[in-house]
Amino acid sequence: MASLSARALALLLDRWRDTDKPAYAALAERIRLLVLDGRIALDTRLPAERELAEQLDVSRTTVSATYADLRAAGYLESLRGSGSVAKLPSRGIPAGQQPEPGLLDLTKAAMPATPEIVDAAKRAAEQLPAYLGDSGFDPIGLPVLRQAIAARFTKRGLPTDPEQIMVTIGAQHAIALLSRTLLVRGDRALVETPSYPHAYEALKGAGARLVPVTVTTDVGWDEAGLEQAIQRTSPSLGxxxxxxxxxxxxxxxxxxxxxxxxxxxxxxxxxxxxxxMAELAIDEVESTLPLAAYGPAITIGSVGKTVWGGVRIGWIRAERNVIQRLVRARSAGDLGTPILEQLLVANLLDDFDAILATRKTQLRENRDRLVTLLAERIPEWEVPRVAGGLTTWVNLGAPVSSQLTLAARSVGLQIAAGPRFGIDGAFERFLRLPFGHNAEEMERAVDALAVAWASVGRHPVSVEAGYLAEVV
Incomplete structure (x- = not known):
C-alpha cells in the first residue's frame, strides 16, 4: 500500500489556512480536494495524526477532527494495521469514471464522436471475417493500419515506413509502454510544466526523476531553461x-x-x-514539420482527440530497432490492440482531411464562444486565444484554483484545478478549460464558473508580495 509522508502532504496542502473556516474544516476541505483531483491516490495511507500535526504546526486535536470529518464524509477509512487510507464516497467520482447525473464534466479535453465513425464501423465489420482465422492477438498492428499511419506521416513531411509504426491502445498506453521500456529506475526524464498529468504518472511509475521545463501562454517554452536542463542533467528521456x-x-x-x-x-x-493535438489547428498557422523531421525523436499519436475518445487506437513512430524492442516488452502489460477498432481507424484515415476540416470549424466556433462568454461574465480573468488544440490555460489572477474547483462542484460543474497539471502543487493561479463541448454546455459551464467565482470572491485570499511569481 502506498503511503504519504507528513512532509509530502504538507507540500500538497500549501496555503490551506487561507480561509475564514475553522482550521479542522479548512484542512479537511483541502485534503478532500486533493483526493477528488487525483493528487492523493485512492488507497494511499495518510500520515499519522501526530506526525501531520507536528509538520503543520497545529494541535493533534485539529488533525483528529480533520480526519474524523473526512471519515464521516467517506473520504477516509481507518483500517486496522494500515492507519487512515484515502477513499471516495459512493457519490464521489474516481478518475476515469462518468460523473454523477447532472454534473457537467470539464475535466476532459475531448469532443463528441465524429459522425463518420458509424460508416467506418460498418465497413470494419464487413472486413472483419478476413481476420477471424488468426488468433486476434496483435502486438504490433495490422499492416493496413500501419501503412495508413505511415502514409499520414509522409504526407505531413516526415517520410515513414510501416515498419516504423506500432499500433497501441491509445496515446496513454504508448507513453506508459515507452516509459517502462526505455527508462531504468532512477533515470531523469525531462518534462514540461504544466503538462499532461497522466504522462507524469507514467514516467514516475517507471521510476523516473522528473526534470521540469516551464511553458507559458505568453512566451511558450523557457528556451534557456530547456537548454540548461538538458545540458546539466543529461536526461535519459524527454x-x-x-x-x-x-x-x-x-x-x-x-x-x-x-x-x-x-x-x-x-x-x-x-x-x-x-x-x-498536432492536427487540430483552429486558425491558419504556419505549417511546421513534426519534431522527428529535425532528427532522432519518437512520436506518439492517437485518434482520441480528433475522432473520439471511445476509439482506443494510438501509435508510436520510431526506428525499427526501437519498435522491435517495444514489441518484445509489450506482453508484460497487454497482448495487443483490438482488430475491429484498427479496421475502423484504417477506414477513417482514408478521408481524414475532411474530418479535420470539420473539427477545425467546430473548434473555432467553440473557442470563440468560450472567450466571449468569459469576457462578458468574468472579465477579470486572462483568457488566451489559442490557435489550436482543445484547451486554454486561464490566468485567474489569484492562487485560488483549488478553491474554485470545490466551489464549481457545488454548483454542478466538475473541473480540474491548475495544480493537477503541475508538480508539487504549482499553478494555483491557473485553470485549464477545454472547449470541445457544444454551445448549450459551454453556456452552462460559464454560468457555473461565474457563480463559483463569486463564491470564492466572498472569501478573498491574502497574497503576499512575490508569492505568485514563486508558484508559476
Missing part, C-alpha cells in the same frame, strides 16, 4: 508536446525544434513528441 501544447495551446517554432533535437542527441536524451 516528453514534449511541441504542437498545441496541453494545456497552454502553444506550439514550438521550427528553430526551437531543430535546436532541441540537436541538443538532445548530443546528450543522449531520447525525445518523445506527443502529437495527439
Amino acid at each position: 516528453y514534449l508536446m511541441p504542437d498545441f501544447h496541453n494545456p497552454t495551446g502553444r506550439s514550438m517554432s521550427a528553430e526551437l525544434r531543430e535546436r532541441t533535437v540537436a541538443l538532445a542527441e548530443r546528450h543522449g536524451t531520447v525525445l518523445i513528441a506527443d502529437e495527439t
Whole structure:
C-alpha cells in the first residue's frame, strides 16, 4: 500500500489556512480536494495524526477532527494495521469514471464522436471475417493500419515506413509502454510544466526523476531553461508536446525544434513528441514539420482527440530497432490492440482531411464562444486565444484554483484545478478549460464558473508580495 509522508502532504496542502473556516474544516476541505483531483491516490495511507500535526504546526486535536470529518464524509477509512487510507464516497467520482447525473464534466479535453465513425464501423465489420482465422492477438498492428499511419506521416513531411509504426491502445498506453521500456529506475526524464498529468504518472511509475521545463501562454517554452536542463542533467528521456501544447495551446517554432533535437542527441536524451493535438489547428498557422523531421525523436499519436475518445487506437513512430524492442516488452502489460477498432481507424484515415476540416470549424466556433462568454461574465480573468488544440490555460489572477474547483462542484460543474497539471502543487493561479463541448454546455459551464467565482470572491485570499511569481 502506498503511503504519504507528513512532509509530502504538507507540500500538497500549501496555503490551506487561507480561509475564514475553522482550521479542522479548512484542512479537511483541502485534503478532500486533493483526493477528488487525483493528487492523493485512492488507497494511499495518510500520515499519522501526530506526525501531520507536528509538520503543520497545529494541535493533534485539529488533525483528529480533520480526519474524523473526512471519515464521516467517506473520504477516509481507518483500517486496522494500515492507519487512515484515502477513499471516495459512493457519490464521489474516481478518475476515469462518468460523473454523477447532472454534473457537467470539464475535466476532459475531448469532443463528441465524429459522425463518420458509424460508416467506418460498418465497413470494419464487413472486413472483419478476413481476420477471424488468426488468433486476434496483435502486438504490433495490422499492416493496413500501419501503412495508413505511415502514409499520414509522409504526407505531413516526415517520410515513414510501416515498419516504423506500432499500433497501441491509445496515446496513454504508448507513453506508459515507452516509459517502462526505455527508462531504468532512477533515470531523469525531462518534462514540461504544466503538462499532461497522466504522462507524469507514467514516467514516475517507471521510476523516473522528473526534470521540469516551464511553458507559458505568453512566451511558450523557457528556451534557456530547456537548454540548461538538458545540458546539466543529461536526461535519459524527454516528453514534449511541441504542437498545441496541453494545456497552454502553444506550439514550438521550427528553430526551437531543430535546436532541441540537436541538443538532445548530443546528450543522449531520447525525445518523445506527443502529437495527439498536432492536427487540430483552429486558425491558419504556419505549417511546421513534426519534431522527428529535425532528427532522432519518437512520436506518439492517437485518434482520441480528433475522432473520439471511445476509439482506443494510438501509435508510436520510431526506428525499427526501437519498435522491435517495444514489441518484445509489450506482453508484460497487454497482448495487443483490438482488430475491429484498427479496421475502423484504417477506414477513417482514408478521408481524414475532411474530418479535420470539420473539427477545425467546430473548434473555432467553440473557442470563440468560450472567450466571449468569459469576457462578458468574468472579465477579470486572462483568457488566451489559442490557435489550436482543445484547451486554454486561464490566468485567474489569484492562487485560488483549488478553491474554485470545490466551489464549481457545488454548483454542478466538475473541473480540474491548475495544480493537477503541475508538480508539487504549482499553478494555483491557473485553470485549464477545454472547449470541445457544444454551445448549450459551454453556456452552462460559464454560468457555473461565474457563480463559483463569486463564491470564492466572498472569501478573498491574502497574497503576499512575490508569492505568485514563486508558484508559476
